Amino acid sequence: MTPRVQEKISIPLHSIKEGVSEYKFRSKFVESEVLTGCEFREKIDVSLKITKGGADYLCEISVRSVGHFICDRCLEEFDREVKASSAVLYTYDKSSAEMESESLHVLSASADEIDISSDVIDILLLEVPAKKLCMEDCKGLCPVCGKNLNTENCSCVKDEIDPRWQGLRNIDFSK
Ligand SMILES: [Zn+2]
Ligand SMILES: [Zn+2]
Secondary structure (H helix, E strand, O other), X not given: OOOEXXXXXXXXXXXXXXXXXXXXXXXXXXXXXXXXXXXXXXXXXXXXXEEEEXXXXXXXXEEEEEEEEEOOOOOOEEEEEEEEEEEEXXXXXXXXXXXXXXXXXXXXXXXXEEEOHXXXXXHHHHOOOOOOOOOOOOOOEOOOOOOEOOOOOXXXXXXXXXXXXXXXXXXXXXX
């Protein structure tokens, strides 16, 4: 299952004038958890600036949402804002397509709209961190008793001794 936005985010080509046009959208992610290990519970705010020059439509896309994550270290859930922006070029000019790039889409002669739905998803997902920490210096869970060391202290001995061998320490070998 590929994540997608709830409603298509698109602009009819005939409505775009030469020069700069700006748009705002709000949409929602669906099936976001499947692919990313995070969930976007809030809406996604999208700002789009299109600069049209001849056959080219340069789309500067900014996205913002709040991701719901699980900390890799302490397993607590937390929310964090995710913001990113990127530029994508839509063009009728096939020769541009030779400069093969992920951020370039060639419009077919019959195209009647620019659909940035998948660009929005790509931009946002790229910004999701691989390592998810509730805070930079999260202390994580105690490997012995499992307490969350950000909120509680414990007196476990976390040294090199495996707790299963702890008993050997108390044996007096001098007898
Ligand atoms: Zn944490
Ligand atoms: Zn402990």
